[in-house]
Amino acid sequence: MSDEAPPERRRMVRPPSGGTAAGRGLGQKLKTADKRSLSSQQWIKRQLADPYSERARAEGWRSRAAFKLSEIDDRLGLIRKGSRVIDLGAAPGGWTEVALKRGAAAVAGVDLLPIVPIPGAVLIEADFTAPGVDQQLIDALGGPPDLVLSDMAHNTIGHRKTDHMKIIALIEIA
Template identity: 65%
Template sequence: MSDEPPRKRMVRPPTGGTDAGRQTAKRLKSAKDRTPSSQAWLERQLNDPYVAEAKARGYRSRAAFKLLEIDERFHLLRKGARVIDLGCAPGGWVQVALQKGVGAVAGVDLLAVDPLPPAALIQADFTEPGCGERLIELLGGAPDLVLSDMAPNTIGHRQTDHLRIMGLIEAAAEFAIQVLKPGGAFVAKAFQGGETGVMFGELKRHFTDVRNVKPKASRADSSEVYIVATGFKG
Protein backbone atom coordinates (compact mmCIF):
# COMPACT_ATOMS: atom_id res chain seq x y z
CA MET A 1 0.00 0.00 0.00
CA SER A 2 1.40 3.39 -0.97
CA ASP A 3 2.23 5.96 1.73
CA GLU A 4 1.59 8.83 -0.64
CA PRO A 5 -1.38 11.04 0.27
CA PRO A 6 -4.32 10.94 -2.18
CA ARG A 7 -4.07 13.51 -4.94
CA LYS A 8 -6.59 16.32 -4.96
CA ARG A 9 -8.82 16.60 -7.98
CA MET A 10 -8.15 19.76 -9.93
CA VAL A 11 -10.78 21.79 -11.72
CA ARG A 12 -9.72 21.88 -15.33
CA PRO A 13 -10.92 23.94 -18.31
CA PRO A 14 -12.68 22.11 -21.16
CA THR A 15 -10.36 19.61 -22.81
CA GLY A 16 -11.60 19.88 -26.35
CA GLY A 17 -15.30 19.17 -26.33
CA THR A 18 -14.99 15.38 -26.48
CA ASP A 19 -14.49 12.55 -24.00
CA ALA A 20 -11.19 11.80 -25.69
CA GLY A 21 -9.59 14.73 -23.91
CA ARG A 22 -7.13 17.21 -25.31
CA GLN A 23 -6.76 16.94 -29.05
CA THR A 24 -3.71 17.25 -31.27
CA ALA A 25 -3.26 20.81 -32.53
CA LYS A 26 -5.09 21.35 -35.80
CA ARG A 27 -3.81 23.33 -38.75
CA LEU A 28 -5.77 24.66 -41.71
CA LYS A 29 -5.28 22.61 -44.83
CA SER A 30 -4.95 25.69 -47.01
CA ALA A 31 -4.01 29.31 -46.39
CA LYS A 32 -5.12 30.41 -49.84
CA ASP A 33 -6.44 34.00 -49.97
CA ARG A 34 -5.98 34.44 -46.22
CA THR A 35 -3.84 37.03 -44.48
CA PRO A 36 -1.37 35.76 -41.83
CA SER A 37 -3.51 37.28 -39.07
CA SER A 38 -6.65 35.63 -40.44
CA GLN A 39 -4.82 32.31 -40.70
CA ALA A 40 -3.62 32.59 -37.09
CA TRP A 41 -7.11 33.47 -35.83
CA LEU A 42 -8.74 30.53 -37.60
CA GLU A 43 -6.14 28.09 -36.28
CA ARG A 44 -6.60 29.45 -32.76
CA GLN A 45 -10.36 28.92 -33.07
CA LEU A 46 -9.84 25.33 -34.24
CA ASN A 47 -7.60 24.58 -31.25
CA ASP A 48 -9.53 26.48 -28.57
CA PRO A 49 -11.10 24.03 -26.07
CA TYR A 50 -13.71 26.61 -25.07
CA VAL A 51 -14.85 26.96 -28.69
CA ALA A 52 -15.28 23.17 -28.91
CA GLU A 53 -17.06 23.00 -25.56
CA ALA A 54 -19.39 25.86 -26.52
CA LYS A 55 -20.43 23.92 -29.63
CA ALA A 56 -20.92 20.76 -27.58
CA ARG A 57 -23.19 22.55 -25.09
CA GLY A 58 -25.09 24.53 -27.69
CA TYR A 59 -23.78 27.95 -26.66
CA ARG A 60 -23.56 30.51 -29.43
CA SER A 61 -20.10 31.67 -28.34
CA ARG A 62 -17.20 30.78 -26.05
CA ALA A 63 -18.00 34.01 -24.16
CA ALA A 64 -20.71 32.05 -22.33
CA PHE A 65 -17.99 30.51 -20.16
CA LYS A 66 -16.74 33.95 -19.11
CA LEU A 67 -20.13 34.85 -17.68
CA LEU A 68 -20.52 31.41 -16.11
CA GLU A 69 -17.19 31.89 -14.28
CA ILE A 70 -18.11 35.41 -13.14
CA ASP A 71 -21.51 34.24 -11.93
CA GLU A 72 -20.01 31.28 -10.08
CA ARG A 73 -17.90 33.74 -8.09
CA PHE A 74 -20.37 36.59 -7.56
CA HIS A 75 -23.82 34.92 -7.88
CA LEU A 76 -25.32 37.64 -10.06
CA LEU A 77 -27.82 35.65 -12.13
CA ARG A 78 -30.47 35.05 -9.49
CA LYS A 79 -33.79 33.41 -10.27
CA GLY A 80 -36.39 35.98 -11.20
CA ALA A 81 -33.86 38.78 -11.74
CA ARG A 82 -34.21 41.30 -14.57
CA VAL A 83 -31.13 41.55 -16.82
CA ILE A 84 -30.03 43.93 -19.57
CA ASP A 85 -27.30 42.75 -21.95
CA LEU A 86 -25.48 45.46 -23.92
CA GLY A 87 -23.61 44.14 -26.96
CA CYS A 88 -25.51 40.86 -26.78
CA ALA A 89 -24.57 39.32 -30.18
CA PRO A 90 -24.41 36.44 -30.89
CA GLY A 91 -26.35 35.61 -27.70
CA GLY A 92 -24.07 33.49 -25.51
CA TRP A 93 -24.61 35.61 -22.40
CA VAL A 94 -28.37 35.69 -22.97
CA GLN A 95 -28.35 31.89 -23.14
CA VAL A 96 -26.52 31.66 -19.82
CA ALA A 97 -28.87 34.15 -18.13
CA LEU A 98 -31.95 32.23 -19.28
CA GLN A 99 -30.34 28.94 -18.27
CA LYS A 100 -29.83 30.33 -14.75
CA GLY A 101 -33.54 31.12 -14.46
CA VAL A 102 -33.59 34.92 -14.55
CA GLY A 103 -37.04 36.48 -14.84
CA ALA A 104 -36.49 38.64 -17.93
CA VAL A 105 -33.72 39.59 -20.35
CA ALA A 106 -33.53 42.52 -22.76
CA GLY A 107 -30.53 42.86 -25.08
CA VAL A 108 -29.22 45.14 -27.80
CA ASP A 109 -26.50 44.94 -30.42
CA LEU A 110 -25.53 46.67 -33.65
CA LEU A 111 -25.71 43.23 -35.26
CA ALA A 112 -28.87 41.22 -35.71
CA VAL A 113 -29.25 38.40 -33.17
CA ASP A 114 -31.30 35.28 -33.84
CA PRO A 115 -34.25 35.09 -31.41
CA LEU A 116 -33.77 33.54 -27.98
CA PRO A 117 -37.27 33.54 -26.47
CA PRO A 118 -38.40 34.74 -24.02
CA ALA A 119 -35.56 37.31 -24.18
CA ALA A 120 -36.36 40.59 -25.98
CA LEU A 121 -33.47 41.35 -28.35
CA ILE A 122 -33.23 44.40 -30.60
CA GLN A 123 -30.82 45.56 -33.28
CA ALA A 124 -29.84 49.14 -32.50
CA ASP A 125 -27.03 51.45 -31.44
CA PHE A 126 -27.08 51.53 -27.64
CA THR A 127 -25.47 54.99 -27.61
CA GLU A 128 -28.33 56.51 -29.62
CA PRO A 129 -30.90 58.54 -27.63
CA GLY A 130 -33.91 56.53 -26.51
CA CYS A 131 -32.30 53.09 -26.71
CA GLY A 132 -31.93 52.76 -22.94
CA GLU A 133 -35.56 53.68 -22.36
CA ARG A 134 -36.64 51.11 -24.93
CA LEU A 135 -34.66 48.38 -23.16
CA ILE A 136 -36.29 49.23 -19.82
CA GLU A 137 -39.71 49.09 -21.48
CA LEU A 138 -38.96 45.69 -23.04
CA LEU A 139 -37.64 44.42 -19.71
CA GLY A 140 -40.78 45.49 -17.86
CA GLY A 141 -39.00 47.50 -15.18
CA ALA A 142 -35.65 48.40 -13.64
CA PRO A 143 -32.87 45.79 -13.99
CA ASP A 144 -31.10 43.92 -11.20
CA LEU A 145 -28.07 43.42 -13.44
CA VAL A 146 -26.57 45.30 -16.38
CA LEU A 147 -24.08 43.36 -18.51
CA SER A 148 -21.85 44.90 -21.17
CA ASP A 149 -19.68 42.88 -23.50
CA MET A 150 -19.53 45.77 -25.96
CA ALA A 151 -16.35 46.37 -27.92
CA PRO A 152 -15.84 48.81 -30.80
CA ASN A 153 -14.53 47.93 -34.23
CA THR A 154 -10.81 48.70 -34.02
CA ILE A 155 -8.95 50.58 -36.74
CA GLY A 156 -5.40 49.81 -35.61
CA HIS A 157 -4.72 53.32 -34.28
CA ARG A 158 -4.00 52.74 -30.59
CA GLN A 159 -5.16 56.09 -29.24
CA THR A 160 -8.36 56.14 -31.29
CA ASP A 161 -9.20 52.54 -30.43
CA HIS A 162 -8.60 53.28 -26.75
CA LEU A 163 -10.93 56.29 -26.80
CA ARG A 164 -13.65 54.22 -28.46
CA ILE A 165 -13.32 51.45 -25.88
CA MET A 166 -13.42 53.88 -22.95
CA GLY A 167 -16.41 55.65 -24.47
CA LEU A 168 -18.43 52.43 -24.51
CA ILE A 169 -17.44 51.52 -20.94
CA GLU A 170 -18.40 54.96 -19.69
CA ALA A 171 -21.74 54.89 -21.54
CA ALA A 172 -22.57 51.46 -20.10
CA ALA A 173 -21.58 52.50 -16.57
CA GLU A 174 -23.57 55.72 -16.73
CA PHE A 175 -26.62 53.79 -17.91
CA ALA A 176 -26.24 51.19 -15.15
CA ILE A 177 -26.00 53.89 -12.46
CA GLN A 178 -29.15 55.54 -13.80
CA VAL A 179 -31.36 52.45 -14.02
CA LEU A 180 -30.22 49.72 -11.60
CA LYS A 181 -32.28 48.65 -8.61
CA PRO A 182 -30.63 49.15 -5.19
CA GLY A 183 -28.40 46.14 -4.53
CA GLY A 184 -27.94 45.54 -8.26
CA ALA A 185 -24.76 44.80 -10.16
CA PHE A 186 -22.83 45.87 -13.26
CA VAL A 187 -20.39 43.84 -15.37
CA ALA A 188 -18.46 45.35 -18.27
CA LYS A 189 -15.65 44.32 -20.59
CA ALA A 190 -12.54 46.46 -20.21
CA PHE A 191 -8.86 46.14 -21.09
CA GLN A 192 -5.74 46.08 -18.94
CA GLY A 193 -3.80 49.30 -19.12
CA GLY A 194 -6.92 51.06 -20.31
CA GLU A 195 -6.63 53.86 -17.73
CA THR A 196 -9.84 52.87 -15.97
CA GLY A 197 -8.81 54.50 -12.68
CA VAL A 198 -11.29 57.37 -13.00
CA MET A 199 -14.01 54.89 -13.93
CA PHE A 200 -13.21 52.76 -10.87
CA GLY A 201 -13.44 55.83 -8.65
CA GLU A 202 -16.84 56.74 -10.04
CA LEU A 203 -18.16 53.19 -9.68
CA LYS A 204 -16.93 52.97 -6.08
CA ARG A 205 -19.10 55.98 -5.26
CA HIS A 206 -22.16 54.00 -6.34
CA PHE A 207 -21.30 50.36 -5.54
CA THR A 208 -20.06 48.70 -2.36
CA ASP A 209 -17.50 46.55 -4.19
CA VAL A 210 -15.69 47.04 -7.52
CA ARG A 211 -13.12 44.61 -8.94
CA ASN A 212 -11.19 43.69 -12.06
CA VAL A 213 -11.71 40.04 -12.97
CA LYS A 214 -10.04 37.98 -15.71
CA PRO A 215 -11.98 34.75 -16.26
CA LYS A 216 -10.02 31.65 -17.18
CA ALA A 217 -12.07 31.51 -20.38
CA SER A 218 -10.57 34.85 -21.43
CA ARG A 219 -7.56 34.07 -23.61
CA ALA A 220 -4.24 34.42 -21.81
CA ASP A 221 -2.75 36.55 -24.59
CA SER A 222 -5.67 39.00 -24.45
CA SER A 223 -5.63 42.19 -22.36
CA GLU A 224 -9.35 41.71 -21.80
CA VAL A 225 -10.64 41.94 -18.22
CA TYR A 226 -14.09 42.49 -16.73
CA ILE A 227 -15.14 45.16 -14.27
CA VAL A 228 -17.54 43.65 -11.73
CA ALA A 229 -19.38 46.14 -9.53
CA THR A 230 -21.81 44.80 -6.92
CA GLY A 231 -24.03 46.24 -4.22
CA PHE A 232 -25.48 49.24 -6.04
CA LYS A 233 -26.24 51.91 -3.46
CA GLY A 234 -29.10 53.49 -5.36
Protein backbone atom coordinates in the same frame (compact mmCIF):
# COMPACT_ATOMS: atom_id res chain seq x y z
CA MET B 1 23.68 -12.82 -50.78
CA SER B 2 22.78 -14.14 -47.43
CA ASP B 3 20.10 -16.72 -46.72
CA GLU B 4 19.12 -14.87 -43.56
CA ALA B 5 15.65 -13.35 -43.39
CA PRO B 6 15.53 -9.60 -42.89
CA PRO B 7 14.96 -8.58 -39.28
CA GLU B 8 11.29 -8.26 -38.34
CA ARG B 9 10.11 -4.66 -38.37
CA ARG B 10 8.94 -3.35 -35.05
CA ARG B 11 5.35 -2.27 -34.98
CA MET B 12 3.78 0.34 -32.81
CA VAL B 13 1.93 -1.03 -29.83
CA ARG B 14 -0.78 1.56 -30.31
CA PRO B 15 -1.19 4.20 -32.98
CA PRO B 16 -0.55 7.81 -32.04
CA SER B 17 -3.67 9.53 -30.76
CA GLY B 18 -2.91 12.98 -32.15
CA GLY B 19 -5.32 14.61 -29.73
CA THR B 20 -8.30 16.71 -30.68
CA ALA B 21 -8.64 19.95 -32.58
CA ALA B 22 -8.07 21.67 -29.24
CA GLY B 23 -5.09 19.48 -28.43
CA ARG B 24 -1.82 19.14 -30.23
CA GLY B 25 -1.39 17.83 -33.67
CA LEU B 26 -4.69 17.93 -35.52
CA GLY B 27 -6.00 21.43 -36.08
CA GLN B 28 -8.46 21.98 -38.89
CA LYS B 29 -7.90 23.03 -42.45
CA LEU B 30 -9.87 26.00 -43.75
CA LYS B 31 -11.84 25.14 -46.87
CA THR B 32 -12.28 28.78 -47.87
CA ALA B 33 -8.83 30.08 -46.96
CA ASP B 34 -8.20 31.58 -50.39
CA LYS B 35 -11.15 33.95 -49.91
CA ARG B 36 -9.95 35.31 -46.55
CA SER B 37 -7.20 37.67 -45.42
CA LEU B 38 -4.23 36.18 -43.55
CA SER B 39 -5.35 37.76 -40.25
CA SER B 40 -8.86 36.34 -40.73
CA GLN B 41 -7.43 32.88 -41.45
CA GLN B 42 -5.28 33.05 -38.32
CA TRP B 43 -8.26 34.15 -36.16
CA ILE B 44 -10.41 31.29 -37.47
CA LYS B 45 -7.62 28.76 -36.85
CA ARG B 46 -7.24 30.02 -33.27
CA GLN B 47 -11.00 29.70 -32.75
CA LEU B 48 -11.06 26.16 -34.13
CA ALA B 49 -8.15 25.14 -31.89
CA ASP B 50 -9.40 26.93 -28.75
CA PRO B 51 -10.55 24.47 -26.05
CA TYR B 52 -13.29 26.82 -24.79
CA SER B 53 -14.67 27.32 -28.31
CA GLU B 54 -14.65 23.56 -28.84
CA ARG B 55 -16.38 23.00 -25.49
CA ALA B 56 -18.99 25.68 -26.29
CA ARG B 57 -19.78 23.94 -29.59
CA ALA B 58 -20.00 20.56 -27.85
CA GLU B 59 -22.34 21.89 -25.11
CA GLY B 60 -24.51 23.89 -27.52
CA TRP B 61 -23.58 27.42 -26.38
CA ARG B 62 -23.51 30.20 -28.95
CA SER B 63 -20.04 31.33 -27.92
CA ARG B 64 -17.15 30.66 -25.58
CA ALA B 65 -18.11 33.84 -23.70
CA ALA B 66 -20.80 31.79 -21.92
CA PHE B 67 -18.04 30.27 -19.78
CA LYS B 68 -16.69 33.73 -18.92
CA LEU B 69 -20.04 34.93 -17.57
CA SER B 70 -20.67 31.60 -15.81
CA GLU B 71 -17.35 31.93 -13.96
CA ILE B 72 -18.09 35.53 -12.99
CA ASP B 73 -21.57 34.61 -11.79
CA ASP B 74 -20.28 31.59 -9.84
CA ARG B 75 -17.94 33.90 -7.94
CA LEU B 76 -20.17 36.93 -7.49
CA GLY B 77 -23.74 35.64 -7.75
CA LEU B 78 -24.89 38.47 -10.02
CA ILE B 79 -27.78 36.76 -11.79
CA ARG B 80 -30.65 36.24 -9.37
CA LYS B 81 -33.76 34.17 -10.04
CA GLY B 82 -36.54 36.40 -11.35
CA SER B 83 -34.22 39.32 -12.18
CA ARG B 84 -34.45 41.63 -15.19
CA VAL B 85 -31.23 41.74 -17.21
CA ILE B 86 -29.95 43.95 -20.03
CA ASP B 87 -27.16 42.55 -22.21
CA LEU B 88 -25.25 45.29 -24.04
CA GLY B 89 -23.25 44.03 -27.01
CA ALA B 90 -25.29 40.84 -26.93
CA ALA B 91 -24.23 39.19 -30.23
CA PRO B 92 -24.01 36.28 -30.70
CA GLY B 93 -26.08 35.70 -27.55
CA GLY B 94 -23.95 33.57 -25.21
CA TRP B 95 -24.41 35.87 -22.21
CA THR B 96 -28.13 36.14 -22.87
CA GLU B 97 -28.38 32.34 -22.86
CA VAL B 98 -26.49 32.11 -19.56
CA ALA B 99 -28.68 34.76 -17.91
CA LEU B 100 -31.84 32.89 -18.93
CA LYS B 101 -30.46 29.51 -17.90
CA ARG B 102 -29.50 30.89 -14.49
CA GLY B 103 -33.01 32.10 -13.77
CA ALA B 104 -33.40 35.65 -15.09
CA ALA B 105 -37.10 36.31 -15.66
CA ALA B 106 -36.57 38.83 -18.45
CA VAL B 107 -33.55 39.47 -20.66
CA ALA B 108 -33.24 42.19 -23.29
CA GLY B 109 -30.15 42.33 -25.48
CA VAL B 110 -28.91 44.91 -27.92
CA ASP B 111 -26.13 44.82 -30.50
CA LEU B 112 -25.17 46.44 -33.77
CA LEU B 113 -25.01 42.94 -35.29
CA PRO B 114 -28.05 40.76 -35.95
CA ILE B 115 -28.68 38.05 -33.34
CA VAL B 116 -30.45 34.77 -34.03
CA PRO B 117 -33.58 34.79 -31.81
CA ILE B 118 -33.31 33.26 -28.34
CA PRO B 119 -36.54 31.98 -26.77
CA GLY B 120 -37.36 34.06 -23.68
CA ALA B 121 -35.26 37.08 -24.69
CA VAL B 122 -36.02 40.30 -26.53
CA LEU B 123 -33.16 41.12 -28.92
CA ILE B 124 -32.76 44.50 -30.58
CA GLU B 125 -30.44 45.24 -33.50
CA ALA B 126 -29.38 48.81 -32.80
CA ASP B 127 -26.71 51.10 -31.38
CA PHE B 128 -27.38 51.17 -27.64
CA THR B 129 -26.41 54.87 -27.59
CA ALA B 130 -29.09 55.82 -30.13
CA PRO B 131 -31.94 57.90 -28.70
CA GLY B 132 -34.81 55.77 -27.46
CA VAL B 133 -32.97 52.42 -27.38
CA ASP B 134 -32.54 52.66 -23.60
CA GLN B 135 -36.30 53.01 -23.17
CA GLN B 136 -36.92 50.15 -25.62
CA LEU B 137 -34.77 47.89 -23.43
CA ILE B 138 -36.56 48.96 -20.22
CA ASP B 139 -39.96 48.46 -21.87
CA ALA B 140 -38.91 44.99 -23.10
CA LEU B 141 -38.03 44.05 -19.51
CA GLY B 142 -41.24 45.43 -18.07
CA GLY B 143 -39.33 47.81 -15.80
CA PRO B 144 -35.84 48.93 -14.85
CA PRO B 145 -33.07 46.31 -14.98
CA ASP B 146 -31.67 44.60 -11.90
CA LEU B 147 -28.43 43.88 -13.77
CA VAL B 148 -26.69 45.30 -16.84
CA LEU B 149 -24.17 43.02 -18.55
CA SER B 150 -21.71 44.21 -21.15
CA ASP B 151 -19.12 42.35 -23.18
CA MET B 152 -18.87 45.13 -25.76
CA ALA B 153 -15.79 46.13 -27.65
CA HIS B 154 -15.39 48.62 -30.45
CA ASN B 155 -13.62 47.75 -33.67
CA THR B 156 -9.95 48.23 -32.88
CA ILE B 157 -7.67 50.32 -35.06
CA GLY B 158 -4.38 48.96 -33.73
CA HIS B 159 -3.26 52.06 -31.84
CA ARG B 160 -3.22 50.96 -28.19
CA LYS B 161 -3.94 54.33 -26.59
CA THR B 162 -6.78 55.15 -28.98
CA ASP B 163 -8.29 51.68 -28.63
CA HIS B 164 -8.07 51.96 -24.83
CA MET B 165 -9.81 55.34 -24.83
CA LYS B 166 -12.62 54.00 -27.02
CA ILE B 167 -13.14 51.03 -24.68
CA ILE B 168 -13.26 53.34 -21.65
CA ALA B 169 -15.76 55.59 -23.45
CA LEU B 170 -18.03 52.58 -24.11
CA ILE B 171 -17.84 51.61 -20.42
CA GLU B 172 -18.71 55.12 -19.29
CA ILE B 173 -21.68 55.36 -21.69
CA ALA B 174 -22.94 51.95 -20.56
